[in-house]
Amino acid sequence: MWRYEPPLRDIRFVIDEVLAAPADWARLPACAELDADTAAQVIGEAGRFAAEVLAPINGPADLEGCRWRDGAVTTPAGYAEAWRGFVDAGWPALACDAELGGQGLPQLVNAAVYEMLTAANHAWTMYPGLLHGAYECLKAHGSAALRERWLPGIVSGETLATMCLTEPQAGSDLGQVRTRAVPQPDGSLRITGGKIFISGGEHDLTDNIVHLVLCRLPDAPAGSRGLSLALVPKLLDDGSRNALRCDGIEKKMGIKGSATCVMSFEGATGWLIGEPGRGLNAMFLMMNAARLLVGLQGLGHLEMAAQNARCYAHERLQSRAPGSDSPAGDPIALHPSMRRVLNRLQALVEGQRVLAYATAHWLDLAGHDADPAARRRAQDRADLLTPVVKAMLTRNGFAGASEALQVWGGYGYIHEYGIEQTLRDSRIALIYEGTNEIQALDLVQRKILGDEGRRLGELLDELAGEAVAPASAPEELQAFAGALAAAIGDFRSAIGALADAARTDPTHAQAVAGEVLDAFGLVLLGWAWARSARIALAAAERPGADRAWLARKRATAAYGRDWLLPELATPLRLIRARGLLLPSAAQA
């Protein structure tokens, strides 16, 4: 009943048509040999793996969970086998450089793959989820010796990796990290301290696990400037266990197949990655990619919720739809309130896919475009979009799962129907890799106010390209252009008011950061819908085009324009209103 159908057609439409990425790939030396068909084939294979291997073990693993005993963790049935299949097929190496044993495919292809893996099985996908980030970090900042020793295993997937950041007193505020690293005469470090919330800190998928540990060298200054990064393997090269241990796993709301570990390092041997005191810097490289990945989790959950809700709503008969006299009732998909839910989820899925994939593509261009100006422009866009993609897509993944759950009525609350697990699994993504509140602050303070709106202004100018339609264009496109032009104009003006307020009141911009992110997200969606509709209309003219499918895409985009874009009204009002906050009181 609960099943995953990889949305390959829409993925290909976004990559090939909306983003026209293959033309860009041809310009990039790193992936000049990749064409659209090859990319689609890789994505299709990954979709099959997600649907056939990962989706079937998702529900059972939720019930079984991970088991911890004496420091060892057993993952749910099928997890280790699935990992071997993943490694054998070469998936861990997908976006790694060819000269390091990887397949050299762009982040964009990787993004599509991870959307599907998470949709099918978020908990399992946590294990490889940090692998590419560890690869990037080690490749950029590791010494030659560390790279030579550890990169091949990471690329092949023989070794998995963790990011050990959080400590009980250091969550959003990593400057409070206390784990100590003491240099040894042989150049290694002795690492001592406790870490929490370490995804995959211990498991039975691979023999060895490489931990990237945020720590503090002796005499390091307080705060985040005193942090360094160390590589600390579970097994040392002589085969012995390093002095680190998993002290337990958390009992969580969801992603129960993912072992969330309490780790203690008790004089464990490690090696510095990058410069002393530059630990956060070494991690920031992987930050954009990791945040994009989390946004893709939200997208995957929403796709899964939307497609299963749609199927169920067409099967379930209950009451009569307006104008019907069917005695047994009609499919609930015909009832207006359910149509609202289904339409909304689909419009969000399709619009958000454009934004997430665009961000991945811009990261590819930022990394590989031969033109430095193009690299900078792409990086600017990726910087701006990353917090929005992370926060908006995860919020809509969770909220959309909850909206979808209503389609099942009482069945939605029962495990076997699947959607309640999606609701629970999707909730973590609003928290980790920087809470959504942190994303909003990053957007407003660093990305918008930080450069006095330069990057934002440039991007809005670019988006405005979709907000004009020649007088000869079909009425439908005029409507998209008009709605987008109004949205961009209103948003620009609200940001102007925000910047004015920020000059005298440091609190207001922080207080409405969430509204700024919401509003920017809607403007971006308005752009994505307008662009998708314009391109779908053009594509329908081609011989052999599937006009019914393209017409549905345009209708979905029009639904977003007419029903979702008006949601801008509330955040824009609040950004301008400059409401006051209550004094913080410990008691009501």
Place this chain on the structure above:
Amino acid sequence: MWRYEPPLRDIRFVIDEVLAAPADWARLPACAELDADTAAQVIGEAGRFAAEVLAPINGPADLEGCRWRDGAVTTPAGYAEAWRGFVDAGWPALACDAELGGQGLPQLVNAAVYEMLTAANHAWTMYPGLLHGAYECLKAHGSAALRERWLPGIVSGETLATMCLTEPQAGSDLGQVRTRAVPQPDGSLRITGGKIFISGGEHDLTDNIVHLVLCRLPDAPAGSRGLSLALVPKLLDDGSRNALRCDGIEKKMGIKGSATCVMSFEGATGWLIGEPGRGLNAMFLMMNAARLLVGLQGLGHLEMAAQNARCYAHERLQSRAPGSDSPAGDPIALHPSMRRVLNRLQALVEGQRVLAYATAHWLDLAGHDADPAARRRAQDRADLLTPVVKAMLTRNGFAGASEALQVWGGYGYIHEYGIEQTLRDSRIALIYEGTNEIQALDLVQRKILGDEGRRLGELLDELAGEAVAPASAPEELQAFAGALAAAIGDFRSAIGALADAARTDPTHAQAVAGEVLDAFGLVLLGWAWARSARIALAAAERPGADRAWLARKRATAAYGRDWLLPELATPLRLIRARGLLLPSAAQA
């Protein structure tokens, strides 16, 4: 760490000051002897029971769950003992008539009690949750013999009760119910059929259980007009087991201590309640009260989430608040984004408490006021508010739990911190007793368009009494009055547009029913905040008043006015926009 502090002070403020209920009680023969202090004492005792008995077993019961074996159900540790304590203290009889062995207290007091019980332990409170409804139903529609046999046990709590409505093919559409009832020569019925989602269908709290079963007599017409209601006990008077059985319990997302049963009736002996074919009518009497109760569950969850988030936010140090240079960071309660969350939850709690309690009070007046016109007016208001209280309070209970969860960051996702259980437990309330979508349709079609806006118009006229402030009133009250006047005017005008549209397009009103409910809920909150602020300001003039507490109430109301009332913008826009829905498609 996770604990419940009954909000006795605010409860009393709402009952005594905002609603001035004790003055009304004095007029009602049924509770003329009740005074404000006695009511407060009863509520205080219930609060202590909730905090001391129910709250401590809430978390462990979530992990333990219910166990089913061979038709019997074992509830979690402490549940049966808590039930005995509840019965011994006479709580089941609280709102039952004195002449039937009850305490004759108003629904309003009962509402406060159930808010607290649910806040402390939703799953446990499911067991007595339907008892009062069964009492009302049996009292009004049962034969003398049935009343005499079964009412005393229900009043005392010696016997618990269920509502057996849902069948696999009959959820929101009860007209599809198939369970058969065949009359026997002795006047009893033989009941045969299967029911699902039966809360408390089997358990170990009481020896006997009374099932109220929706069923169909031979030759009954199809649809809801053919439904009858039967009383079917688990144990017959000779001590033998009736021919009914619990075939299993559901594995649910939350309220795991509540046994949600699959029931089969295999020629079980029962007796008709009320007229043949009038089964739904007999249940509608309990519907308003049951829906109000579900709204109170949402309120209880929100209160629990808000008060625990506030405590945690004042303990947890992380990063610096604007303007601070504390090296260890500041309490996160000082960070603007967290203050927004805490302020919002508190404003919703306080405004919604007024609305839920007002509905309960109107039900009391509708039942007992000596003046028929006053009874009708109170019933009109309760009818209008009930779907809003059910849907808005449950949605905010769940959404508020999710917003609160962000305050804990990663800890929020872990079972031991409590909030993730609140999120899971609260989710069911959006579904049962009529999904929130059904509530919105009920509001729009039956309650608003059904009488061409008469009841709504009368209520809005009444609310508008808070939307005027004399020129001499303090600026603060002018601001409340002005905001409320604008909200009422905008809402009236949107409802006019809705009614116009409904004349030509039957789909639009259904499509925007959720927005109508959202907007009406905000208008009602605007009224509740304005009224609470006006009354708090006046109360501060009294000798001995706690001015700091009253000032905080006003500030909370002002936060609602300035930050939440502007959310009207979006639903009002969508009600007017007459957007189109997509044709329903089985595939994307």
